[in-house]
Amino acid sequence: MSAASPHAPSSTVSPRPVPEGHVSEPVVSVRGVELAFSGVKALQGVDFDVFDNELFAVIGPNGAGKTSIFNVLSGVYRPQQGTVEFAGTDIRGMRPHKIANLGMARTFQNIELFENLDVVDNLMLGRHAHLGYGWAASVAWFGKAKRAEVANRRRVEEIIDFLEIEGYRQLPVGMLPYGIQKRIELGRALAMEPKLLLLDEPVAGMNGEETEDMARFILDIRNELRIPMILVEHDMGLVMDLADRVMAMDFGKPVATGTPHEVQSHPDVIRAYLGPVDDATLAEVQGELA
Amino acid sequence: MTTFLQSVLNGFAQGSIYALLALGYVMIYKATHVISFAQPALMVCGGLFAYHATSVFELPFWPALIVAIIAGALLGMLVERLALRPMVGKPVFTLAIITIGVDIVLRIFANRYMGPDPRSVPYPGGSNRLEFWGLSISHQRLGLIVVTAVTVAALAMFFRYAKTGLAMRATALNQETALAQGIRVGTMFALAWAIAGGLAAIAGTFVAATGAGMEQNTWIIALKALPAIIIGGLDSIPGAVIGGLAVGLVESITAVYQPDVAPWLGNNFALVAPYALMFLVLLVKPYGLFGTKEVERV
């Protein structure tokens, strides 16, 4: 198990307790979601809320259903049961592009960039919903389309600056190093100006330094852009350090939700990570973590 | 009723030809993910090999069929080696167009050999017929049905029990990963083409043994196997057989009944009826009846 050390509270954002009786309306609210694929129960009874300006993390062993939650949220999968509310709309079963247009953006576990397009085009695609011109204007180009392209290109440049990828602008993304591709995927999501950002394993396959960079970007998004996020990650150090609240899952079910500290010492979570353990070991581990 | 049964029987026989051809397409698809538009040429050449064997070497039908199968398989391998192998790893549609080039070139040599006149392979027993329940079928068509059944069974066994079958499919899914498992990708391609060439030769031989024989325009028959493979699913052996038979049946039944039942569909609607059937099947099953669904996950 990698280092899952407790951390000092951040100086910029005050940690949130599990909101009870809630302070503000949730951005997204999931209730009783069930998802099955020909026999395999990927999700069972998943409930959670994510609030404004919150960094909500989902952890769990492989196959626990983390990515499936993202797929349900972004409309790739249609759950058999339950409700999903986002931005005040019931989005269960809505088609992905509609949900995206409501303001949900995500990155993918295995990079899903448009590999034959260059970096600028990939980011411009993030702005697709903001272009505001139709096919007719596009065929004519001069006028509306051109103005919109220039305006949106400017926004994309801001993101390029933000993510420090100036040097790669005109290169097809398929040729770029993995770490940069991950960043571009984040940039594409940011370009959507989302109300909620879903990050699926943003630091998988990165070394320590690259992980630090990514962590910094996540913090910047949180602090400067104030976009609520759901983070799925296996790097416990990162999760425990950054998240306001954590939901741990196993076999498609949430086993614990709370502050990083609470979740970390939850017996079920430890079991999920270590496998079946006897009570003595459990107590030992809990002691270690405390 | 007799009319109907007779048309079913005819469709079944004709469908056997389509099934053999469809199997050829499926073989190549299974190993390379390419639809080979060279199948028509392989069929024509196969028929001509048999013609040559019977008319020049003066062999009887069955040995001639064997000769044709072997020659067809070799030709398939040759084509793969010369035209397709240099393209390994290139987009499949580029490869498909290359097979069209192959088809054009091969058919011209075949046409050159044929000349404008039809070429025909004599079937033992010629126009003898088997009559039962008021139906009738020629010995030649009966032979076709039997040969098709045997071939299909043999292929199905091959894919079920031989590891080469699985290796072939793996090659089609991802060449690099297949290579990393130690699979000889080139051999798989060659094998697929050889089998396809052999199958096309069987079909060609029986086509040449029917009616007015093999002539320059006969190749078009091979295109009828295209809706068959879509109906059955591009990569399924049972699919190819069922698709081929379905095309044969639909064609023959439509030919008999459509002029009375739905004259507004025009003359010779039977020719495109297989495509209509294909659309219907795809509305319900986007990967055909037995095709493997592409896995898509994010």
Next chain:
Amino acid sequence: MLTVKNLEVVYNDVILVLRGVSLSVPEGQIVALLGANGAGKTTLLRALSGLLDIHDGEITKGEVRLRDQPIHTFDAPKIVAAGLGQVLEGRRVFSEFTVEENLRVGGHTRRGGLAEGIEEVYELFPVLKERRKNTAGYLSGGEQQMLAMGRALVAQPEILLLDEPSLGLAPRIVAQIKDIIVQINERGTTVLLVEQNATMALSIAQHGYVMEHGKVVMDKPAAELLDDEDIRDFYLGRGDLATSYRDIKHYKRRKRWLS
């Protein structure tokens, strides 16, 4: 013993990616290969296992020897047959196949005993047994990684090249994979392990190499690397330093060994 001498690899006739890499993997050992993204680790593995030409890559200089036999002129199937197996980066399972079919393909070069081979893999990865009839493409990321490893093991390779096996795996599975690598090694398989998770890799390896920009820049026993300050900084992350990411400043640091 696998030795690489002075290897140079070029993609598309122009992009020089490996610039004279030399290393050796002694028999029976676990050797770790570290390096930032894009350093050329995967390229090196491709060169070893004969998978370059499919990527338009080419060895332009140098040689690769397995048991003193030059193998850089072999094609991939021949290399596999010679006993060099590779687990490709990014899982690469045959998505449309079932788990079991994947394993059967893995045993393509195995002579006999396929069923036992598969059974052994199931013992190492019990999840796979549960999912044996499932379509591989629908497994979770971790399950797919296990399948990819299992698939390579069915062929009983002498030397196993592992390209980032811990990628995307939960800590428990990483630990498990780690154990499995040790186990495989103990059974006599030599391992060349490419990893981003340096802690894991160095904790089981005897020796480690670090690559940057297509060159080997460090070459030390694993224990020494673990103690190296730069390596700690760049590959192990803040690890035990127990500082929060929040407190790490936004500045670009330089790798001292490059200057």
Next chain:
Amino acid sequence: MTTMLRSAPPAQARKSTGVRGRPLLRTSYHQDLALANTPAKRRSVIGLVIASFVVPFLLTDDLLQVLTLGMISAVGAIGLNLVTGYAGQVSLGHAFFIGVGAYTGAVLGGDPDGAMLGYGLPMWIWLPAAGVVAAVAGLIVGPLAVRLRGLYLAIVTLGLVFLGDHVFREAREITGGPGVGRRGAELELFGIDFSSMEPISGLSRGQAQFFLALVFLIIFAILGRNIARSGVGRAFGAVRDRDVAAAVIGVDLTKYKVMAFAMSSFFAGVTGALYYAVIGVFEPGAFSLLLSIQYLAMVLIGGVATISGSIMGALFIALLPRLSQFIAGFVPDGLISVFQLEAILYGLLIMGFLIFEPRGLFGIWTRIRNYWKGWPFSY
């Protein structure tokens, strides 16, 4: 998102005057987005346009007609490239849309007193109408593309060709039927009859038709570029590369797949009407699988997802029979007939091209350009 303006200076602030030494330096997004955004591109475009105005005075009418037909096909090839190259939906159904356009054009613009249906409407009506009717046909098949992928889609569009062929054969009043055919639309614009044998203000028929085709090609090439460089073209690319990801970032898959088919079919419709107006007589058999394949070959040989590649590919395919004829002239008779030799060369040239230059003519062009760019520093 305004907080993101941490370090991005407004684009204009980077304005530079030192253009001379740095020809690729662009100082505004407008420049970056322009059609010919490098001096080299500008120069070659100007060069090409000049060449196109000189060529007609150097060639005989029959060769000019080959080029004319090539340019008209190029419009259709651009259309196919939109749906297949840009949006990644492989269509073997282009022949059908071309046919729809051809018959729409022929009916609306055909001789009202001829044997077949014809309304004798002017070109400025029949030509756009041909595009629109074909586009509507494209709208109808578009939804199929949403359900199907890859080769399944390709073969289904092929089915369209066969069904279309049947309809064309049977609609005798419109098409004349198989083996009979009909005349195309009257090629008359602004009172100029482009099919008359008499010289038109000093230009022969071949020259006049060449210029007509050239003008249409330029217009449609620009339209094609506009689609490609705008949000629509980008969305096509997204759908092609990763459709799930495209949907998740807000691209409506159905809408863009259908749009790709409709736009592509519009181009095809225009090509059909114009092409057969120049050809004169055409019969339903023309819109067969072979035609679709020829267009696919144009796209592949020219270069996938490039407008200029489509044009090069179309001209290449149009010139190929002549080229084969020419080469066949040097080969002694006897082994095979001239016609057979021509056909073989046709097949071999297509194959040779794809085998030795899979990136297409556009790839060759890029290579030459890169060579000169690097000159004298490259070997």
Next chain:
Amino acid sequence: RGGGDEDSASGPGITEEACPDAVNKDNGCIYLGAISDLTKGPFAPLAVPITDAQKAFWKKVNEDGGVGGFDVNIDKYIADAEYNPEIHNKKYQEMRNDVLALGQTLGSSQTLAILEDMKADDVIGVPASWNSAWDFEDQILQSGANYCFEAMNGVDWAVANRGVKGKVLAIHYPNDYGGDAAAGVEAAAKANNLDFKAVETATGQDNQAGAVAAVLKEKPDLVYVTTGPAEMATILGGAAAQGWKGTVVGSSPTWNPALLQTEAAPALEAMYFQAGPWGPWGTESDGHKAMRDALAEVDSPSDGYTAGWVWEYPLLAALKAAADMDGGVTRENVVKAAKDLDSVDYEGMLPDDAFNQTGEANDVAWRQSVISKVDKEAPTGVSIAEEMKAGPTAEGYDYTEPCFALN
């Protein structure tokens, strides 16, 4: 200006310069075009011999001294139009400035596709077809009875000799060729009180399932086929294989001796008869003999040769007449000369008065055909069953317009 060579002495298609490989080096050269079906069209088995016979015909003319100081060349402008009107038109456009006349334009609809342009260009043509439309066109020089009369004669003959009583089915291409014959069949059916039904069928062996089904369903006594040879054999063979028995009469282009090598041979021998415009290859006449001598090297004779040869006589006559006119051989003079021809010397292959362009069609059109039967021993697989004659239907037919026009 774009266009063809304009170095000719007296207009397009004729030069003072000798022909390439000329027989008479001192003669000028007349260029004839031939638009045929040489590779993959349905009539290639016929059209290749037709074209070869025409080359031989003009070679012989040249060897006899040529026409009015010119040799005639039909080798240089040969095009393969695959029996497709679109390609036919395209090929005509390619050669329209280079030829004096068309020594061959194969196919009815194909020729109709270029007829307007031929008229505009003053180009006359020898059809490789027999269509009732040609009797009303001055620029198309037709020999022998057209498909329409041929069909009437065929049906009349079958009624008289094969005991046909009930139903006659006309299976035909949906073009001017098929339409013309079907119109003749219909007229004859009416005159003989037979039931008539027409079935259209496309080119290609693989497209005949519908036609076969129609035969089996309608169970006619007589099937009159107007397709290509391969289609005819497929239909007949297919219907016979499923137990149909009856008589089949085919229009003249439906026969190809090579069919006797196919599986359909027994059925053909039992049921097939060919209506035709003149005696086959082996017939005794001066013209037939001249043809056989000129084509001595041919190893498998076909009546394509016969047809190709016969068809050229009127063109030769027209060229000869034009050579004697003011201005000599020009397109205009050839058109004029052809218009005034009231007989042609066919060297006995047809009666001289079988060709007459000068009167009303009803008065001058040739209505006589021969009927042949399958005969394995005969050089071209058929021998005459009934000599040249016009049946009662054709005799009595009021011929004021073409039997059939597509519209």
